[in-house]
Amino acid sequence: MTSVALPQAGRRRRSLVFAVATLVVLGLAVLLVPPIVQLDERIVDLRSAGLPPSLSHPLGTDEVGRDVLLRSIYGLRVSFTVGMVASLVSITIGGLVGLVAGSVGGTVDRVLMRVLDGFNSIPHLLLGIFIVAMFSPSPVAVVVSVGVTHWTTTARIVRSEVLSLRSRPFIEAAISGGASRARVLRRHLLPHLFPHLILATVLMIPHAIWHETALSFLGLGLPPHMASLGNMISDGQRSLLTGDWWASLAPGLFIVLPTLAVALLANHLRDRLNPRRRSELSL
Template sequence: MTRFAALTLVVLGLAVLLVPPIVQLDQHLVDLSQAGLPPSPAHPLGTDEVGRDVLLRCVYGLRVSFMVGLVAALVSMIIGGTVGLVAGSLGGLPDRLLMRCVDGFSSLPHLLLGIFIVAMFAPSPYAVIVSVGVTHWTTAARIVRSEVLSLRERPFVEAAISAGASRRRLLTRHLLPHLLPHLLLAMVLMVPHAIWHETALSFLGLGLPPHLASLGNMINDGQRSLLAGDWWSSLAPGLFILAPTLAVSVLAQRGRDRLNPRMRSELAL
């Protein structure tokens, strides 16, 4: 499963990187003579209701989803990592106040809060990135805080404190190198979640503009085609959402097992 997941991501990544520069997609194309064509050698995944190639639009939509997912996950990691690092390092009253803020923010429905944030901007990828990034930082904050609290009890950290290491040196030389693998793993796990939220927002008409290739927009447009029997218009973008998110989840699970062998052995019992 790990090799298959890696191969899936490699193939999709190459398609996202190589296809758009080679094959240009006219986002405003309307060719009713080619509308609703079933899968064929000329159009492997058929065409949509206005004659656009579904496979090409899926590749362009996946490129947008990857971009939004990666940038939104990075924004979440920066916000959450900073909050968790400050809370775990300072302890005491600052820790309690920050974590109560995290608990309060976590109690809010992410999707509804994301819809509220996106509604304040014009439909664009940047609005979706801000929406997903601002609503998903609490998990990273908890992960970083728990790791900092664990590291503070390690002998090498206590030795550095006893030797008179400054707070800055303690963070940069002793805490951050041990936190980076956990942050990267949390960021990887955040990417599929961000892709799903971007798709949901676009499906609701609050993400990207309707004429742009987006997997959520394609599923929304494909609803009308289902009544005419054009099942491929909705199935293809759904598979392009499912495949990378499952592949990333499998690889992230493998990375977590390698990062924490004790958890792997406990789960195997």
């Protein structure tokens, strides 16, 4: 048992180090590079168009001469900011719906769950396209699209946790002692729900980034001139026809690496929040 647990513990430790190191490096790049190197989205340099990776341009240039690495960093900053805000909106909506449904119950619970089932019956991307089509391409449109379409999972998690907590002895004792619903919510429910909301937020950020990337790739997300990973991949597919593979590879890596890092970090957080699951994995 010990010999099996030790390699698993080592792998989990290495994956955590990789995730933290990747997020730190990308975070420092996003925070430090834009203030130092300014990027004007509308300036083109056709003399430097389509240059392969070199010392002056580590990831080459795109079809109009813009540095791919610099635009990828700017695009990651935009995508991460939009994804983080959208995930917070989604978690807030889902948390409130799940909290009301689980704590009130009865007709309110049934109505909210039917609304949730209605949202789940529509593909998220299709509903997101319908929402952003009502706006001009902008970060606000993407935030609204992700926030409105991705709250259902959080709502189900919060509702199930509230229903489970309501039957616990300490909740029943608090209610029997005359505690108001607001006090039970503030002192007993929210402290137990907070770790689950943190984990849901961490998991939602890369999902929101992929959603923004898909919308921008389709031309419905961020404005075409804005440095976005989705816009860069969309522009880079034209460069593939001329052999300029780096124009699509770089933004693709800037999507995959933080997504993988966040997924590994979320797995570690889930193991920490659920010691029973961690002990079962070590058997």
